[in-house]
Amino acid sequence: MNSSSNINKAERNKANYLAAKKAFNEKDIPACLGFYTTDHIVKSMPAEKGRQVIQHFFEQLHNTWGDLKINVEHVVAEDNWVMGRSIATAIHSQTVMxxxxxxxxxxxxxxxxxxxxxxxxxxxxxxxxxxxxxxxQIGLL
Known part of the structure; x- marks a missing residue:
């Protein structure tokens, strides 16, 4: 695969990453999940494979933090990898921790x-x- 194909793939993946964040912020979980494979896996914690795991995680976040917004500050894409740095904001309106x-x-x-x-x-x-x-910020530390 030539380098321009890798650039195009990286740009496509970056655009899909940003579109998934937009759908998440709009609380459109089905649209957001459309950017994940059916056998998706969260590797940063013990988790089973399957889109239902990330769906549950997203739904739980929105239930706990009803007005949660993720503002992507910086995103880098290379080949099949996309890394983002974001700021999450929400009102502490539910019991947390x-x-x-x-x-x-x-x-x-x-x-x-x-x-x-x-x-x-x-x-x-x-x-x-x-x-x-x-x-x-919630007073535990």
Whole structure:
């Protein structure tokens, strides 16, 4: 495969990554899931294979943080890999980590790395959120 094909693949994967984030922010979980393979796996935690795992994760996030928005600050794509650095914001309106709602805005950095398949769908995901920042803002630290 020549380098221009790799560039085109990287640009396609980057566009799909950004479109998935847009659908997530719009709470359009079915559209968001359309960017994931049916046997997708989250590699940053023990998880079973299957799109239903990421679906449950997304639904849980939206149920816990009803107004959650992920603003992609930086994204890098190379071949089948896409890495993003984002800022997640939400109002602490539900009990989180045993802490009653404060109705304060919570902000945390979020990083994710995705391996795309040849069709441009996300096959594997690693993610990391600054949980210490969340814990500090809700009063646990």
């Amino acid at each position: 045993g802490v009653a709602p404060s109705n304060k805005q919570i902000t945390a950095s979020f990083w994710d790395l995705h391996l795309f398949n040849e069709e441009g769908l996300i096959a594997e995901t690693w993610n990391l959120i600054d949980n210490a920042a969340i814990m500090k």
